[in-house]
Amino acid sequence: MQLFTTITPTPATIPAVARPSVPLMHASQLTHVERLLARKQVVRVGRAVYAWSEDWRGLAPWQRYLCRVHAVALTHPDAIFCCESAAVLWGLPVFGDPGIVHILGGTEAxxxxxxxxxxxxxxxxxxxxxxxxxxxxxxATTVVDIARSRHHIIGFTLANAALRQDPTLSLDLLADSNENRPSTRGRRHARWVLANATALPETPLEAMSLAVLLWLGFEQPALQVEFPYSGGVDRVDFWWEGRRMVGESDGDLKYDGSLGIEPADAIRAEKERDRRLLRSADGIAHWGWRDVVLVSPLRAEVLRAGLRPVRAEDAASLAGIAKALRSK
Structure with a gap:
């Protein structure tokens, strides 16, 4: 008996499946696999699936996880991927290398x-x-699966990205999916994520920042607000109009040359941008990945810039963020 109905989404709502950025090879394509392993010329990505070690070393953790999922797809072509494994194939954010590949089994499994x-x-x-x-x-199922079973920081970031990727998704649709499942396991846990997700954050760091700021007790900011000037427009990640304060989740990438900009030029451009923004704002806060994960540095930075909490911190949601993202 078939346990599922396969849906082919419309081209407007389906991205190309995320592909590994390095070649994957089945054992049958290699000669003397054990010798190659002993010489550390290849690494085992999955059962009977390998990659060249030189290629593997250059991959980020989440890229390695994508390779692991594709390795299982090579050896289990009928597998139905779920949870983080489905997310990474959709091109949605996955934190680090979760290691375990998730597939669905039938009712008898x-x-x-x-x-x-x-x-x-x-x-x-x-x-x-x-x-x-x-x-x-x-x-929708992938988002709800993760919202039910993972820390809110992970579920929220994934839900935001899914809403941004697919305009046919909505909070109502996600909430209905959660509430109408036969199993109640994780239903209550998922509700905060599915009530607060938004398509506006442009990066996982922005989504994580928004969640932590709300849990710290700060008021809801406006997102992606534009400030025109004579030469163009400055768009900011977060804007608290009542406090006339800007928040920017910068990360460190813009300073390491990875965007094709010299670090000194990036710093100079940011200072010039801040000067323009201070014509409209009384304070600007900048923070990065580590500040969000550790929470305290983010709190200190926004307090320094002039923001004040309007409610008590949500200690339960703040607890475990670093653990949930550990080595990720």
């Missing part, structure tokens, strides 16, 4: 981990998507 693959027991699903020849749970 046993939940277990075997050879780096976790099989989840499942009731009938009506939104399995053929994504470039690989079966995955649909965006």
């Amino acid at each position: 046993t939940s277990r981990v075997h050879h780096g693959i976790r099989t989840h027991t499942s009731r009938q699903r009506d939104d399995v998507v053929d994504l470039g020849g690989i079966l995955v749970t649909g965006r």
Whole structure:
């Protein structure tokens, strides 16, 4: 008996499946695999699937995870990927290398981990998507799965990205998916994420920053606000109009040359931009990834810039952020 219905999304709502950035090779394509492993010329990505070590060393953790998922797809072509494994194939943000690849099993399957693959027991699903020849749970199901089972910082970031990626998604649709599932496990946990997600943050760091700022007790900022000037427009990540304060989740990338800009030029441009913004703002706060993960540095930075909390901190949501993102 078929346990799912495969849906082919319209071209307007489906991206190309995220592909690994390095070649993956089945053991049958290599000669003397054990010798190559002993010489550290290849690394084992999945069962019977390998990559060249030189290629592997240059990958970010989340890129390695994408390779692990594709390795399972090579050896299990009928697998239905879910949770982080579906998310990474959709091109949605995944933190680090989660290691375990998640697939759905039928009602007769046993939940277990075997050879780096976790099989989840499942009731009938009506939104399995053929994504470039690989079966995955649909965006809404993937978002709700993670919102129910992961720390809010992870669920919120993924939900924001999914809303931005697919304009046909809505908070009502996600909430209905959560509330109408037969299982109540994780239903209450997911509600904050599905009530507060928004498509406006442009990066995972912006989404994480928004969540932590709200949990710290600061008021909801306006997002992606534009400040015109004679030569163009400055668009800011966060704007608290009542406090006339700008918040910028910069990260460190713009200063390391990765965007094709020399660090000194990037710093100079930011100072000039800040001077323009201070014509309209009384304060500007800048922070990066580490500040958000550790929470305290973000709190100190926005307080320094003049923002003040309007309610008590949500200690339960703030707890465990660093652990949830550890080594990610």
